[in-house]
Structures are given as structure tokens and as C-alpha cells.
Amino acid sequence: MRLCGLVAILLVAVTGCTNAPDRAAVLQAALDKIVADQALESGARGVTASVITDQWTWSGAAGKDAVGTPLQPTTAMGVASITKTFVAAEVMLLVKAGKVDLDAPISTYVKNKLTANGATVRQHLSMTSGVPDYLGDDYARLDTVIKAAPTKHWTPEQALGYATAPVGPPGTFNYSNPSYVLLGLLIENVTGQPLATVLRRDLAAPAGLQHAAFQDAEKPQPPAAQDINPVCGPPDGYLPCRAIASLSAANAGLAADAPTIARWGAQLYFGHVLPPGLVAQMIAGDGRYGLGTMLFSRQFPPGLSYGHRGESSDHNSLLLVFPDRHLVVALLLAEGNKRVDDTMANFLTALQPLLT
Template identity: 30%
Template sequence: MGSPPRTEPTMDAEVPVQHRRRPSPGDRRSLAIAAAALLLAACTATTDETTPAPAPTPADVCSQEPSRPGQDQSLQELLDRAAADGPGGVAAALGRHGEEVRLCSAGRADTAGTPLKPDDAFRVGSITKTFVAVVVLQLVEEGALRLDTLVVDVRPGVPFTEGVTVRQLLNHSSGVPEFLAGEDVEAAIRAEPHRRWTSADVLESLDGRERAFAPGTAHAYSNTNYVIAGMVVEALTGRTVAENVRTRITEPLGLHDTALAPDGREPVTGFSPLFDPSGTTEGTSYLALGTAAGAAGGLISTAGDLAVFYRALGAGKPVRPDLLAEMTVSHGEGYGLGVGTVRLPSGMGFGHFGAIPGYTAQAVVRPASGDVLVVLSNEDDGLRGLSTTRVFHAW
């Protein structure tokens, strides 16, 4: 599973949409935007005054010539080249200037070579954190807690949380140590891949560890923060994090293919040597990995669902605009509350990166310009060569 992730919150538009590190169950990064139904761009030309021309197929839409002068790659060509050198593939959802979102894909969904489809499901790692932060902010809106509520006042007895606020969990300024930092959790998951982990199991792995720093004095990305945030949600609502995500976010927004593992659709095959030297996860149980990642990185989703979610978030729909403003203000190293700052060709936006063995993901959004981009891959390094600038210019 590799070393624990660290944030790289401000992404330049010219750098690839990927992280230069081995992925872990709970990963890192940033993204979001304004609500709209996902539709493929339709052709506006007509064959005569009364008979509209047939709408283009997804392949036609993705293969349209780039709108930016001097660009020689369509979006489909760009994705095809990105997928050409690896065993898996990539799916993308891209919308510019608030326009309808294009859904495109390239590469393979499994070892049999099944073509990857735009609506295939993927494990999306730490993009989960944005969803959990939204649930917490909804509870703030409902008056169930404040961002400055102490964790011990809601969930007493959780290790390393003395003096830690809910806000400090969400912006990684708590000093709570990273549960993935040692080899113990990785070894346990490898040894018992069919085991269902609980939050208590994750916290037990911290025995003997020390706090990284005093709460509020520094920032350090720690997946444990969101494991504990999930425990806070469950204590306040009496329901699991998965149930809260479903009833508060996915059902209201119509996200039919998004759920916390082990619920939801079966994702496409992930290609990674971290579980099996053969480089494929087929036949490998993700139960232990998905449930250990939990509220920090256990989400399964599609590019289309994530585009709807981040556009809705940018429009202030899952949370009030004032709480969205709180969420998207950097509290250290470019990270806010479940999202981080991201530079798009049109300016600064926000979003999140995700990585879990066999999968990488990026979701970015800029509400001011109406730009949204989601790129998902079923490889450890599947977003290689795809920068936000190149993808947007291939529109």
C-alpha cells in the first residue's frame, strides 16, 4: 500500500493530474462546482428546417476537434495516448464554462481487454474525504455541532483527540498520527484481505504511537483524521457513515453509482503490483482495504457522478454557501475542509486527489468559470501525462 500520503494542495495547471508517489488506501488532493445534469454535448446543426440531425455518439463527441486554436489532439486522442502504455485505462468527465459535460474513456477495464466505458465504476480513494466533510458541515448547518466543537465532547475516549476540534480533523491540523505510516496495517490487510475492519480496529493500530504536534500548531495530512470524523458523524446521527453519505448526498443528487465500500457497484479491475506480483487485482478481495480506508478513502464512484457532485457543491447545494466558503478557504498548505486549492486554466478552483492500490483519481472544479474535470484510472500511475491544461484544451 506504500507510504502514507501527504498533501500537495496547490496544483499548477501544467503539471500532470497525478501524484508522484506510491498510492495508499486513504490518499490526498483537491476539487468541486455548480449543479447540472450530466448530458453529452449534442450537435446543433440540422439537415433541414424541421428534421434535427442525430445527436453524436459519445465517441463522436469525444473525438471532436479541439476548440482551442493550435491544439492537435481531440479529448479522445489525448485519453487514448494516456492509456496506450498501461494495462488499464482512464475515464473522464469534462465540462467547460458551465456547459454540458463530456464523458469519455480509453483503455481496458479488465485483463480480458474489455473496453473501459465512461460510466464504469472506480475506487476513488481520498475523494471520499470531500463527501465526509460535506456530511459534517450539514450537521453544523443543522446545529448538531460546531466546527470548533471538541471531539471528546462528541466521542469521548478516542485516542489523540484531547484538545482537538472537528475543524482540525477536517483540515489536518489535529496532530493525530497517520495510521498508514507503519507497516502493521499493511501487513494485517495483506494477511487477511477478507477481514472487515472497523474504526476501532484502525485506532488500535496507533497503540504506542505519539501525537505529531499539538492541535492547531501545524498541518500534516493524516487519514486517521477522517476515520475519526466518521466516528463523530456516527455518534451524532446513530447511523453509519455509508448511510449518511447515501441519504444526505447520493440520493438527493441522484448519484446512483456512488457508495462507500463494500456497498455499491463492483468497480473495474485495478492494475497494481502492490497486492499481487502479476499486477492485477482480479480475484483479490478489497474488503479489508476498503473498510480500513472507510471514511478516509473507501468510496466507489464514476466520473459522471463525481462531476455532478462537485458541480452541486460549488453551487452551494449540499451545504450552504457560507459553509462552502468555510470549506474552501485554505487553513494550511492549501487545504481547506475536505478540499484543497487547484489551479485550472481559467484560474484557481478546488478539489481532491485519490489513490488506492490499482486506482488513481482526480476531481477539480472552478465555480466562477463553470469548469469541472474528473479523471479516473484503474492503474497506480494511470493519470500520467494528463495535465489540467492539456485536457481542457482538448475540449
């Protein structure tokens, strides 16, 4: 007899549970509509999704990737900033072990031009460090050098060298990818191990995330959605290519499939990876960001939710956890620059009547 539901998802693959045919049909139709609406900002050429509830689980796919290959529920895509939930969780594990002080300056652990303003580890996790995001001109310069060498491996220090915006005083919210590059360096400096090694050992392996790839130390496992990224050139086994995957390893380097992302949401936010007290700190706050966690308040139909969005020019993704409903939903779009929040809202409209 096969177990289903939230408890079972911690033991078996999300695709291993049997679902009522009408439920599967409704959710598949919702994915098919996303593909049918691909000309809209809320549509996409291809989509995968995974749902975990206390009573049942479901995963599905519709459409194709950028080169016309049909998607499967287990097709890996770049999930961009969902990576930040892993980095934040690892920092919290180091806090639990007494190796990191959340309220110590990050310069205690990382020496860099961007850590001289006294911002704490907690402030970097919460996007209130005063370290701005890369500027448009920074990204333009990065595109030029990536296009010249798309298979190059970048170090975190090399990536941070392209951050040119002046660092301000800590305390004001400002979404910052460089903050998470610095947090990745913190993890490496404190543990003495490469970031991917630590995330695999401490998080992915215990959580049973066999199809998560921490690029560029790891390559996505097939099947993987192909991209047509103008700066990357021919496919090189990474999403979208090794240069981009490595320079954004700590802030946006993860590649995974929808069942893996949903499973991670359940493992992390329902207290199977971290003690509940540390999870509570990650989801605390009445703004838009906790610690490595986006706070969505009641933006989506089932109610209060949190998780993270992943946005890139290649793929868009969204992980949502609804604690009051014990519901986790992961949605991955095989197309970038789409309004994934709107896509998710439409999918949840179809899902909500099935939640009993």
C-alpha cells in the same frame, strides 16, 4: 429536446448530452494519449474522464483495467481520498443542523486515544489536528493482517488501533487519514446511523449519485475496474477488497465512476448540497487544504481550482472545480502510483481551447 450544461447535469445523466463531434474527438484523443504514454508516470493503462461546463458535458474512456477489460465511461474505480469531500460535507450538514460545533473539541463527539489533545472538529477537517497519518510500519502491519483475511470487515476502531505515531499539539498542517476515520465516527455517533447510510441519505440520494458506492456497506455497481492487489487475493466484489475498503471507509472507501465524481463536484461546490456560506468555509484558506478540500490555487491551466485527489496502489483520481469558469473535471486512472496531477494537466491542455 435534451438539456446540456451545468444546470442540466443536476437533472440528467452526464452522458446524456450531445456534444460536437470535433470536441468529442479532441477529448477522446487526449485520453488515448494517456494510454499510449502508459509507460510514463503521467500515463496509465486505462483512464476515464468527465467534463461539465455551462454549455456542454462529455464523458469518455480509453484503455483497460488491470485484467485487460476495456473501460467504459461508467466504469467504477476506487477514488480513495475523494471520499473525504463527502465526509466533510456531511459534517457541515450536521453543523447547519446545530448538531455539531466546528470549534468544539472532537472529543465532545468521539472518545479515542487520538482525540485527547483538544483538537477541534474544524482542525480535524483541515488536517491541522496534530494527529499524524499512519506510519510506514503501520501500513506494513496492516498489509500483513489484510493478506491473511482480505474479506474481513474492519471497524473504525480497529483501523485506528494501527495508528502508532505520537499525537502532537494541534495547529500545524499534517495530512492525516486517521483524522477522517475519527470524523466518520463523529457522524455515526451524532446521527446514530452507519456512515454509509447517512452519506447515501443526506448526500448521494439528493445529488442523484446512483453510481457511488460507500464501501464496504455498499458494493460497486458493474462495470467496475478490476485490480491486482498483492494483499487482496481473488476479487470479492469490493475495490480493491473488503478489508481495505472497510478499514478506510471514511477516508478512502468510495468507489464511483467519472461522471458521478464530476456531478458530485458540481453539486457540492456550486452550492446545491450545502448553503454557500458553508461551502465558502470548505474552500477558504491560502494554503493547500480547506475543510475536506484540496486547494490548488493556479496549479492547473484554466486558473483557480479546488477539489480532491485520490491516490492508492490500485487507482488514482482527481476532481477539480474551476469556479471562475464554471468548469468541473474528473479524471480516474485504472492504475495506481501515477502522477495524476501531471496527467490532468495534459488533459486540461487539450480541453482548454474547447472552453468558449
